[in-house]
Amino acid sequence: xxxxxxxxxxxxxxxxxxxxxxxxxxxxxxxxxxxxxxxxxxxxxxxxxxxxxxxxxxxxxxxxxxxxxxxxxxxxxxxxxxxxxxxxxxxxxxxxxxxxxxxxxxxxxxxxxxxxxxxxxxxxxxxxxxxxxxxxxxxxxxxxxxxxxxxxxxxxxxxxxxxxxxxxxxxxxxxxxxxxxxxxxxxxxxxxxxxxxxxxxxxxxxxxxxxxxxxxxxxxxxxxxxxxxxxxxxxxxxxxxxxxxxxxxxxxxxxxxxxxxxx
Amino acid sequence: xxxxxxxxxxxxxxxxxxxxxxxxxxxxxxxxxxxxxxxxxxxxxxxxxxxxxxxxxxxxxxxxxxxxxxxxxxxxxxxxxxxxxxxxxxxxxxxxxxxxxxxxxxxxxxxxxxxxxxxxxxxxxxxxxxxxxxxxxxxxxxxxxxxxxxxxxxxxxxxxxxxxxxxxxxxxxxxxxxxxxxxxxxxxxxxxxxxxxxxxxxxxxxxxxxxxxxxxxxxxxxxxxxxxxxxxxxxxxxxxxxxxxxxxxxxxxxxxxxxxxxxxxxxxxxxxxxxxxxxxxxxxxx
Ligand SMILES: [Zn+2]
Numbered sequence: 001x002x003x004x005x006x007x008x009x010x011x012x013x014x015x016x017x018x019x020x021x022x023x024x025x026x027x028x029x030x031x032x033x034x035x036x037x038x039x040x041x042x043x044x045x046x047x048x049x050x051x052x053x054x055x056x057x058x059x060x061x062x063x064x065x066x067x068x069x070x071x072x073x074x075x076x077x078x079x080x081x082x083x084x085x086x087x088x089x090x091x092x093x094x095x096x097x098x099x100x101x102x103x104x105x106x107x108x109x110x111x112x113x114x115x116x117x118x119x120x121x122x123x124x125x126x127x128x129x130x131x132x133x134x135x136x137x138x139x140x141x142x143x144x145x146x147x148x149x150x151x152x153x154x155x156x157x158x159x160x161x162x163x164x165x166x167x168x169x170x171x172x173x174x175x176x177x178x179x180x181x182x183x184x185x186x187x188x189x190x191x192x193x194x195x196x197x198x199x200x201x202x203x204x205x206x207x208x209x210x211x212x213x214x215x216x217x218x219x220x221x222x223x224x225x226x227x228x229x230x231x232x233x234x235x236x237x238x239x240x241x242x243x244x245x246x247x248x249x250x251x252x253x254x255x256x257x258x259x260x261x262x263x
Numbered sequence: 264x265x266x267x268x269x270x271x272x273x274x275x276x277x278x279x280x281x282x283x284x285x286x287x288x289x290x291x292x293x294x295x296x297x298x299x300x301x302x303x304x305x306x307x308x309x310x311x312x313x314x315x316x317x318x319x320x321x322x323x324x325x326x327x328x329x330x331x332x333x334x335x336x337x338x339x340x341x342x343x344x345x346x347x348x349x350x351x352x353x354x355x356x357x358x359x360x361x362x363x364x365x366x367x368x369x370x371x372x373x374x375x376x377x378x379x380x381x382x383x384x385x386x387x388x389x390x391x392x393x394x395x396x397x398x399x400x401x402x403x404x405x406x407x408x409x410x411x412x413x414x415x416x417x418x419x420x421x422x423x424x425x426x427x428x429x430x431x432x433x434x435x436x437x438x439x440x441x442x443x444x445x446x447x448x449x450x451x452x453x454x455x456x457x458x459x460x461x462x463x464x465x466x467x468x469x470x471x472x473x474x475x476x477x478x479x480x481x482x483x484x485x486x487x488x489x490x491x492x493x494x495x496x497x498x499x500x501x502x503x504x505x506x507x508x509x510x511x512x513x514x515x516x517x518x519x520x521x522x523x524x525x526x527x528x529x530x531x532x533x534x535x536x537x538x539x540x541x542x543x544x545x546x547x548x549x
Contacts, residue, residue, distance in 0.1 A: 111474075111493065111494075113494040113498055113499050113502050113503075114494075114499060114502070114503050115499060115503065115505060115507060115508065115511070117493070117494070118492050118493060118494065118499070118511070118512060119516075119520050120520070121478075121520065121521075121522050122474070122493040122494065123473035123474040123477070123478050123491075123492065123493035123522075124473075124474075124478040124522055126443075126474035126475075126493070127447065127473070127474050127475050127476070127477070127478035127479050128478070128479070130443055130444050130447035130448075130474075130475055131447045131448070131450060131451045131454075131479050132451070134444070134447060134448035134451050134452075135448075135451055135452075135455065150431070150440060150471070151431075151440070151443060151470070151471055151474040151475075151493070154440055154441075154443060154444060155474075157444070158444045158447075158448070170437055170440075171436065171437065171440075172431050172432075172433055172435075172436050172437055172439050172440040172471075173431075173433050177498075178433050181433070182356070182433065191355075195352065195354050195355055195436075196352070196433070196436045196437075197352050197436045197437065198436065198437065202436075202437070203437055206351075206437060206438060208437055208438075208441055248448075249448050249452070252441060252444045252445045252448055253409065253445060253448070253449075255438060255441040255442075255444075255445060256351070256401075256402030256405060256406060256435075256438045256441060256442060256445070257402075257406060259349045259351035259402050259435075259438060260346050260347065260348065260349055260402050260403055260406055261347045261348070261349040262345050262346060262347075263345040263346075263347060
């Protein structure tokens with residue numbers, strides 16, 4: 001059943017899936033949450049702060065959906081406001097200042113779609129993150145753990161390495177949104193999901209992610225241990241990379257080039 | 264040196280003034296209905312006024328028409344002209360849409376790029392075209408914009424860009440989304456080299472283009488009443504079930520909330536851009 005893209009979308013949205021905080025709590029120790037964007041507010045859809053990865057300090061930023069209905073309300077179901085992205089950027093800059101890597105966990109149906117979000121510059125907040133992340137002087141690893149909804153996901157995804165959980169999805173638009181715009185029929189979401197090529201395998205084939213993380217049931221402890229050791233391994237390499245920023249630039253620079261027809 | 268006056272969007276152009284073409288009452292001339300004042304305006308008069316109605320409404324404009332009113336005559340050297348979308352996802356119906364868009368717009372994709380002179384000052388320009396799939400950004404738009412910023416960085420030139428876009432192009436999926444990151448990184452490199460980028464946001468500038476290079480300029484200008492936003496108004500209304508405020512997502516709304524520097528009516532754009540280029544020493548602060 002896992003081969004049908006729309007099944008993946010449904011799996012990625014399940015509220016029983018591990019959320020951002022589950023990863024933070026199980027992979028890192030000594031997590032201290034930092035709040036606020038220093039501009040307007042604190043957005044609880046994005047949880048961020050410092051923690052230790054096998055003893056070494058890192059900055060962690062996670063979009064948090066919540067599991068229970070009450071949590072979901074508190075977290076706005078993981079749909080960040082502009083303040084969430086600004087908090088994330090503030091803490092990335094802080095990580096840069098103190099020379100620690102940034103690990104992002106992405107899980108959102110999209111940046112919050114609301115009147116106030118527009119008034120406070122949702123587009124500008126995302127744009128600024130894309131721009132600033134492209135030249136951040138410390139390693140960035142982003143992991144898509146559930147839904148990777150469009151610009152709201154990418155705003156934490158301009159990284160040196162991007163990984164996806166096996167059943168996570170990453171898409172320019174939700175299949176429902178796509179179906180209703182293109183075919184004026186949101187019930188064609190299944191067809192849209194298929195057409196959008198939003199699975200982890202598709203993203204890997206297009207060179208958009210480096211690694212697919214297995215969701216095979218190996219027990220909770222082993223599951224997080226595995227991600228932890230992969231992070232350690234990758235960071236060991238990235239922290240000594242002399243051309244970090246140029247390589248990050250090239251990583252995104254090449255996306256889509258070979259898919260263009262030259263007349 | 265011409266003295267600049269930053270006028271409010273004009274509400275009335277004089278009838279039969281210097282800018283307008285003679286009014287021909289006796290011929291059945293094609294007309295366009297103004298969505299703002301609801302009047303039918305003869306096309307020749309509209310064209311003579313750079314597609315601006317006497318009520319101040321700015322009609323949408325094709326990329327090359329727009330270039331004509333902004334840059335010096337015959338100064339455009341087009342770059343990166345040989346690129347076409349390869350339908351990378353084999354998305355249903357996309358091929359047909361592309362060829363239809365090519366026909367209606369007479370362009371290969373939704374943006375044209377090149378170098379040009381504005382009152383004899385050299386710059387790089389990009390102009391998006393709403394006639395090509397509503398200016399949506401896929402791999403070709405992303406590649407051209409990125410290449411232009413790289414070119415501008417290489418030659419130490421300022422960039423002036425006119426945006427119009429419905430956002431990232433769905434039919435190229437994730438590849439379209441990634442163009443937001445790719446173009447943003449190129450804008451950043453150009454910016455870090457100390458070079459000037461001015462964006463002029465025109466109706467509509469939304470979605471992935473707003474959330475990338477439209478909002479990343481040093482100076483962000485907009486045309487009067489252009490819709491500028493991230494999420495679509497209809498989607499916001501449906502998800503929040505709240506009535507949208509008056510003027511929601513207009514240029515005026517964005518100005519009020521602090522996201523654009525100035526609203527510049529079309530007929531003043533060349534003068535303002537020229538003066539800004541000049542103030543920035545041809546864009547290069549060396
Ligand atoms: Zn009118």
